[in-house]
Amino acid sequence: MPRCRVAITGFGVISALGRNSAEFWTAISQGIPGIGPIEVIDRAQLRFPNAAEVHGYRTEDHFAGERVSLLDRFAEFGMIATREAVRMSAIEWTSALRERTAVVTGSAMGGQTTEDVAFWDLYRLQRSRVNPLSVPRIMTNALASHISMECGITGPAFTLSTACSSANHAIGHAFWMVREGLVDLALTGGSEAPLSFGNLKAWEAMRVVSTDTCRPFSKNRSGMILGEGGGMLVLEPWDAARARGAEIYGEIIGFGMSSDAHHITSPSAEGAGRAVKAALADAGVPPEAIEYINAHGTGTMANDATETAVIRNVFGKHTDRLAVSSTKSMHGHALGAAGALEAIATLLSLRNEVLPPTANFTEPDPACDLDVIPNKPRAAACEYALSNSFAFGGLNAVLAFRRPAA
Amino acid sequence: MSDAVAQKVLAAIAQMKKIPPDTITLDSSLEELRIDSLDGLNLFFDLEEAFDISIPDEAAKKMQSVRQIVEGLDQLIASKSTPDTMSASQD
Numbered sequence: 410m411p412r413c414r415v416a417i418t419g420f421g422v423i424s425a426l427g428r429n430s431a432e433f434w435t436a437i438s439q440g441i442p443g444i445g446p447i448e449v450i451d452r453a454q455l456r457f458p459n460a461a462e463v464h465g466y467r468t469e470d471h472f473a474g475e476r477v478s479l480l481d482r483f484a485e486f487g488m489i490a491t492r493e494a495v496r497m498s499a500i501e502w503t504s505a506l507r508e509r510t511a512v513v514t515g516s517a518m519g520g521q522t523t524e525d526v527a528f529w530d531l532y533r534l535q536r537s538r539v540n541p542l543s544v545p546r547i548m549t550n551a552l553a554s555h556i557s558m559e560c561g562i563t564g565p566a567f568t569l570s571t572a573c574s575s576a577n578h579a580i581g582h583a584f585w586m587v588r589e590g591l592v593d594l595a596l597t598g599g600s601e602a603p604l605s606f607g608n609l610k611a612w613e614a615m616r617v618v619s620t621d622t623c624r625p626f627s628k629n630r631s632g633m634i635l636g637e638g639g640g641m642l643v644l645e646p647w648d649a650a651r652a653r654g655a656e657i658y659g660e661i662i663g664f665g666m667s668s669d670a671h672h673i674t675s676p677s678a679e680g681a682g683r684a685v686k687a688a689l690a691d692a693g694v695p696p697e698a699i700e701y702i703n704a705h706g707t708g709t710m711a712n713d714a715t716e717t718a719v720i721r722n723v724f725g726k727h728t729d730r731l732a733v734s735s736t737k738s739m740h741g742h743a744l745g746a747a748g749a750l751e752a753i754a755t756l757l758s759l760r761n762e763v764l765p766p767t768a769n770f771t772e773p774d775p776a777c778d779l780d781v782i783p784n785k786p787r788a789a790a791c792e793y794a795l796s797n798s799f800a801f802g803g804l805n806a807v808l809a810f811r812r813p814a815a
Numbered sequence: 816m817s818d819a820v821a822q823k824v825l826a827a828i829a830q831m832k833k834i835p836p837d838t839i840t841l842d843s844s845l846e847e848l849r850i851d852s853l854d855g856l857n858l859f860f861d862l863e864e865a866f867d868i869s870i871p872d873e874a875a876k877k878m879q880s881v882r883q884i885v886e887g888l889d890q891l892i893a894s895k896s897t898p899d900t901m902s903a904s905q906d
Contacts, residue, residue: 456869456871456872614856614860615856616856616859616872616875620871620872620873631872632872672851673853674852674853675851675852711852
């Protein structure tokens with residue numbers, strides 16, 4: 410079967426920047442961060458006070474009946490994003506289409522909030538048992554399973570877990586499945602809810618979380634800010650989308666991945682560079698075609714300097730004509746959901762002809778000598794863009810996007 | 816600078832890197848001792864336990880040599896007031 414072009418016909422997102430994609434775009438297109446004091450747990454015991462949290466979130470506003478007890482916060486975020494994406498796509502389900510639809514989700518940590526509560530009950534409260542729904546809430550594939558059940562999808566469904574690259578790996582594989590004709594539709598993205606007490610203490614011990622805010626590529630950057638949320642895309646063959654009169658919001662044109670074989674936490678410019686090159690090769694576009702990169706841009710000293718080296722190595726002189734920004738400066742680092750939030754940021758940037766800025770930028774760093782779109786959004790009509798994800802463990806995944814053709 | 820603190824730091828590094836304590840001097844840098852970022856996390860974690868203190872990230876970033884670690888710990892020990900209580904409330 411010949412390869413087909415892959416259209417994005419729907420997307421949905423929930424994050425610290427809002428409960429839907431319109432609120433998300435309003436914030437990132439104006440450079441407004443969603444970072445503030447952690448409220449979901451008692452932050453007094455933490456060295457860092459801030460996160461990009463979905464404040465005031467209540468399960469019962471979105472779910473009823475038995476679902477309430479079956480879903481961990483991470484799966485709820487993914488379901489909310491899925492519902493928006495499917496609604497936007499105006500897909501008309503048939504049993505044949507349901508059999509030919511894939512669900513590919515990403516999450517680094519799955520339902521670890523549920524796990525934290527269960528272990529608190531056991532170890533701290535000396536209870537002898539835990540909630541009987543703990544296992545189905547904790548399992549990292551819970552989102553894929555709940556999407557399958559809610560939408561009646563009976564095709565392939567699975568979850569990829571590669572730390573901070575999870576969503577990019579998920580979207581990339583869903584993209585390939587649609588492109589190669591293995592399925593006729595895919596729902597794909599990622600979700601994460603990492604703000605439990607035990608997990609935040611683990612991040613605190615890593616000493617990579619800022620006590621201030623996330624300032625990617627800024628000389629005075631002091632680390633990442635953890636975020637939570639979910640992002641989902643609807644992918645389908647271009648011609649099928651046109652034939653049913655669907656609106657096409659963007660196009661995925663390439664996916665590349667690599668592993669560093671280097672260090673469990675320190676990034677490698679060589680390894681990440683191979684993923685960028687692989688994405689360009691898969692897309693069949695030269696480096697000079699790329700105009701915007703949504704960076705991994707965590708705001709740690711190591712990542713941002715290494716990512717700058719990656720971009721300079723791959724793009725050479727073209728680097729100085731590239732715009733690069735980190736939207737993590739606004740929606741935080743949502744780990745296994747990061748690539749999904751950033752895919753939506755990237756496709757909306759191309760579609761709306763506005764590049765989101767790197768927020769909280771105060772001081773240029775010679776080690777990060779890129780045009781990082783500091784603090785103010787930029788009007789720019791770009792055709793091609795990349796979105797980078799470089800995970801702990803040295804696992805890299807890069808997506809290439811194209812503006813929807815007029 | 817406290818001798819007792821220095822001895823404990825030297826011992827902790829020696830044990831971690833499996834090297835004789837007398838090969839480590841106060842002026843040894845963590846880089847010279849081949850203590851990478853993950854080793855550093857473990858070292859600070861052990862020292863927090865040994866001295867019952869909390870080393871803030873900003874203080875840890877300034878500890879790039881044995882001398883800087885000892886001086887930093889001296890300050891943190893001197894300013895130690897109320898130890899951490901692990902009594903977080905959580906639903």
